[in-house]
Amino acid sequence: MEHVAPPTGYPVVGMIGGGQLARMTQQAAIALGIGFDVLAANRDDSAARVVPETMLGNPDDPTAALAFSRNCDVITFDHEQVAVKVLEALTEAGANLRPGPAALQYAQDKIEMRKKLTAAGIPCPSWLAWEEGMSAEAAGEQIGWPLIVKTSRGGYDGRGVWVANDASELTQILTNPLAPGARWLLEQKVDFAAELSAQVARSASGQAVAYPVVRTVQTNGICTEVVCPAPGLSAEMAVTAQDLALQIAGQLDVVGMLAVEMFLTADGVLVNELAMRPHNSGHWSIDGAISSQFDNHLRGVLDLPLGSPQRLAPWVVMVNVLGGDQPDMYRAYRHVMARDPELRVHMYGKEVRPGRKIGHVTVLGEDLEDLLARAHHAADYLTGVIDE
Amino acid sequence: MEHVAPPTGYPVVGMIGGGQLARMTQQAAIALGIGFDVLAANRDDSAARVVPETMLGNPDDPTAALAFSRNCDVITFDHEQVAVKVLEALTEAGANLRPGPAALQYAQDKIEMRKKLTAAGIPCPSWLAWEEGMSAEAAGEQIGWPLIVKTSRGGYDGRGVWVANDASELTQILTNPLAPGARWLLEQKVDFAAELSAQVARSASGQAVAYPVVRTVQTNGICTEVVCPAPGLSAEMAVTAQDLALQIAGQLDVVGMLAVEMFLTADGVLVNELAMRPHNSGHWSIDGAISSQFDNHLRGVLDLPLGSPQRLAPWVVMVNVLGGDQPDMYRAYRHVMARDPELRVHMYGKEVRPGRKIGHVTVLGEDLEDLLARAHHAADYLTGVIDE
Numbered sequence: 203m204e205h206v207a208p209p210t211g212y213p214v215v216g217m218i219g220g221g222q223l224a225r226m227t228q229q230a231a232i233a234l235g236i237g238f239d240v241l242a243a244n245r246d247d248s249a250a251r252v253v254p255e256t257m258l259g260n261p262d263d264p265t266a267a268l269a270f271s272r273n274c275d276v277i278t279f280d281h282e283q284v285a286v287k288v289l290e291a292l293t294e295a296g297a298n299l300r301p302g303p304a305a306l307q308y309a310q311d312k313i314e315m316r317k318k319l320t321a322a323g324i325p326c327p328s329w330l331a332w333e334e335g336m337s338a339e340a341a342g343e344q345i346g347w348p349l350i351v352k353t354s355r356g357g358y359d360g361r362g363v364w365v366a367n368d369a370s371e372l373t374q375i376l377t378n379p380l381a382p383g384a385r386w387l388l389e390q391k392v393d394f395a396a397e398l399s400a401q402v403a404r405s406a407s408g409q410a411v412a413y414p415v416v417r418t419v420q421t422n423g424i425c426t427e428v429v430c431p432a433p434g435l436s437a438e439m440a441v442t443a444q445d446l447a448l449q450i451a452g453q454l455d456v457v458g459m460l461a462v463e464m465f466l467t468a469d470g471v472l473v474n475e476l477a478m479r480p481h482n483s484g485h486w487s488i489d490g491a492i493s494s495q496f497d498n499h500l501r502g503v504l505d506l507p508l509g510s511p512q513r514l515a516p517w518v519v520m521v522n523v524l525g526g527d528q529p530d531m532y533r534a535y536r537h538v539m540a541r542d543p544e545l546r547v548h549m550y551g552k553e554v555r556p557g558r559k560i561g562h563v564t565v566l567g568e569d570l571e572d573l574l575a576r577a578h579h580a581a582d583y584l585t586g587v588i589d590e
Numbered sequence: 591m592e593h594v595a596p597p598t599g600y601p602v603v604g605m606i607g608g609g610q611l612a613r614m615t616q617q618a619a620i621a622l623g624i625g626f627d628v629l630a631a632n633r634d635d636s637a638a639r640v641v642p643e644t645m646l647g648n649p650d651d652p653t654a655a656l657a658f659s660r661n662c663d664v665i666t667f668d669h670e671q672v673a674v675k676v677l678e679a680l681t682e683a684g685a686n687l688r689p690g691p692a693a694l695q696y697a698q699d700k701i702e703m704r705k706k707l708t709a710a711g712i713p714c715p716s717w718l719a720w721e722e723g724m725s726a727e728a729a730g731e732q733i734g735w736p737l738i739v740k741t742s743r744g745g746y747d748g749r750g751v752w753v754a755n756d757a758s759e760l761t762q763i764l765t766n767p768l769a770p771g772a773r774w775l776l777e778q779k780v781d782f783a784a785e786l787s788a789q790v791a792r793s794a795s796g797q798a799v800a801y802p803v804v805r806t807v808q809t810n811g812i813c814t815e816v817v818c819p820a821p822g823l824s825a826e827m828a829v830t831a832q833d834l835a836l837q838i839a840g841q842l843d844v845v846g847m848l849a850v851e852m853f854l855t856a857d858g859v860l861v862n863e864l865a866m867r868p869h870n871s872g873h874w875s876i877d878g879a880i881s882s883q884f885d886n887h888l889r890g891v892l893d894l895p896l897g898s899p900q901r902l903a904p905w906v907v908m909v910n911v912l913g914g915d916q917p918d919m920y921r922a923y924r925h926v927m928a929r930d931p932e933l934r935v936h937m938y939g940k941e942v943r944p945g946r947k948i949g950h951v952t953v954l955g956e957d958l959e960d961l962l963a964r965a966h967h968a969a970d971y972l973t974g975v976i977d978e
Contacts, residue, residue, distance in 0.1 A: 206634050209941045211918030229617045232640050233876075235937025235949065246594050252620050254642045411931075488621075489880075492932050507928035514902050530599030540895035543799075544880050549623025553597045561623065 216274030224249030399483035490518030526586030604662030612637035787871035791886035878906030914974030
């Protein structure tokens with residue numbers, strides 16, 4: 203269909219990437235009444251299924267991105283792994299990138315991120331950028347065994363991350379091929395009490411709001427459970443985590459949503475990863491906050507005043523639904539709705555593949571144990587791990 | 591773009607009509623992961639802007655409706671004024687209409703509705719189906735002056751409704767042209783303490799849930815304010831109203847959402863109008879309930895288990911945004927967001943026209959007076975009635 207402009211006065215946000223983050227952003231864009239366009243590779247991509255103003259094209263192709271940007275007042279992203287040549291071409295053409303390339307580099311390259319945060323005095327795990335000719339033993343001595351090995355660029359959801367228990371394992375890992383432009387980052391394997399995520403929204407003109415700090419659980423590198431607020435986290439530590447996230451957003455000039463993944467340790471928090479977009483750790487906010495992360499991402503990149511990140515219940519629990527062996531989920535879906543009328547089910551319009559993120563469920567209320575049990579039961583039933 | 595089927599196992603709901611109700615249903619359909627198609631007249635209709643699987647066609651044309659229905663497992667409607675010839679053609683072709691024509695007739699024809707409800711013992715205002723040759727004086731004597739004159743079919747948002755103070759006014763009103771198939775319905779002008787709306791969702795197999803009863807305010811026949819729950823309504827009267835709505839849904843075999851608009855009088859409640867679709871009086875539920883009316887409409891027509899209609903705060907206030915004289919609302923929009931970060935703004939992707947429903951705002955919390963003031967300020971500012 204031809205491109206249709208929004209009503210008089212409303213801007214168009216273009217999102218590069220057609221995954222579930224763009225799909226859920228569409229729900230927020232509908233309420234805001236703005237124009238919302240997506241650049242997606244395939245017509246049956248999660249977001250392309252629900253956004254009429256989808257342009258089909260390779261999001262890594264500068265020509266496609268340039269053509270896409272012509273209808274848009276602001277360009278944003280549903281993933282960080284945007285090709286540098288796309289960013290350069292858009293910048294050169296004067297497109298309004300939010301977040302901008304200067305911010306985005308710190309989400310794209312973990313070594314640049316570590317350098318920047320360390321220089322700013324933000325607490326991080328011990329780290330080392332591996333250089334040709336270094337000694338594995340000396341690196342291990344500096345950081346301590348076991349240590350974490352990451353590719354500086356291109357990894358996500360547990361890909362591009364290894365654990366090395368000793369020098370010979372490290373040497374072996376370093377024989378893996380690196381993506382163009384990527385290097386090896388070695389990090390301390392942190393002994394953490396919990397993993398946290400502190401999300402903030404920041405607008406182009408610098409207004410910022412902090413969401414409650416959540417506890418995340420990763421299974422095989424994939425986020426599977428989020429509890430808001432993080433159970434047992436002291437008010438003081440929560441404020442510290444929020445302050446760090448606000449500080450990072452300001453120092454890196456992030457526009458839109460920023461998720462700061464952190465380790466909670468006996469000595470405080472250490473920053474693990476950054477994401478400059480809506481993030482899995484904020485899906486709870488669709489049903490559990492006044493303004494969701496998708497709403498505030500759009501407001502931030504449009505430089506609109508931000509919405510309240512306040513939560514709507516004492517506890518909000520989000521559990522991811524991963525694909526199992528059953529391609530047809532509809533019977534299971536009916537079952538989980540019948541069992542729990544308060545369950546909020548979000549499916550992403552994706553075919554089932556084992557281990558693939560295909561949806562999530564959210565419940566909110568006062569009894570955390572009960573909410574956790576209900577959310578996990580629903581997710582496990584949808585995945586096919588349990589059948590009763 | 592070509593039609594894209596939903597992932598394996600998921601059904602497709604087709605909605606006839608491309609207004610804001612279909613637009614907001616899309617937000618719920620995205621979360622459910624089902625297929626959602628719309629038949630709309632124009633590419634820039636409120637829903638056509640946000641639903642990729644939009645077929646452009648005249649919703650009153652049986653040929654268009656039949657072509658549309660071929661991709662859909664279930665057909666539903668965003669308005670009641672569906673042409674009878676469309677319903678007949680779809681029924682004959684074996685389309686799965688929900689609600690079905692047998693139920694829909696009572697939302698389409700107010701005389702049929704009055705007959706049915708009266709026969710079922712549901713309290714209604716005194717009424718009379720005007721027949722050629724009746725005496726205006728005698729009609730007035732039976733019902734009492736002043737009385738309400740309505741066209742039995744085709745009226746909405748205050749259109750097709752008059753007040754007659756005496757026999758000569760009544761005679762004058764009855765000289766207005768009637769739409770084909772319409773007749774004149776005369777009704778008691780009820781002296782009400784408040785107008786209420788009792789919404790229920792009912793699934794194809796008969797499961798039903800009742801939303802909290804809300805108070806509505808109509809201005810010039812258009813709903814402008816909704817408060818959930820209805821202030822000052824006794825628990826006993828609320829249950830009576832919910833019971834009536836559930837009874838009507840069951841007796842009329844409504845599938846999907848039913849709104850029963852009622853007058854609260856000193857002697858109890860009287861049923862005013864029925865709507866068999868998501869309704870303006872339920873927009874509060876998007877931000878204010880666990881499962882919105884749009885979510886439960888889809889669940890009901892798909893015969894999925896229904897979601898909880900429970901509200902998320904002691905009070906939820908929804909105020910409609912009507913078009914004013916300013917075609918560009920974006921400056922006002924920025925202002926209301928800055929003034930109230932907790933405000934939920936919903937714009938419908940419609941160009942401004944004076945008096946046109948172009949959006950709504952919702953706020954929720956504990957202090958009703960404060961919520962009312964904030965919601966009205968925002969709506970008035972967006973309309974342009976106030977500028978500070």
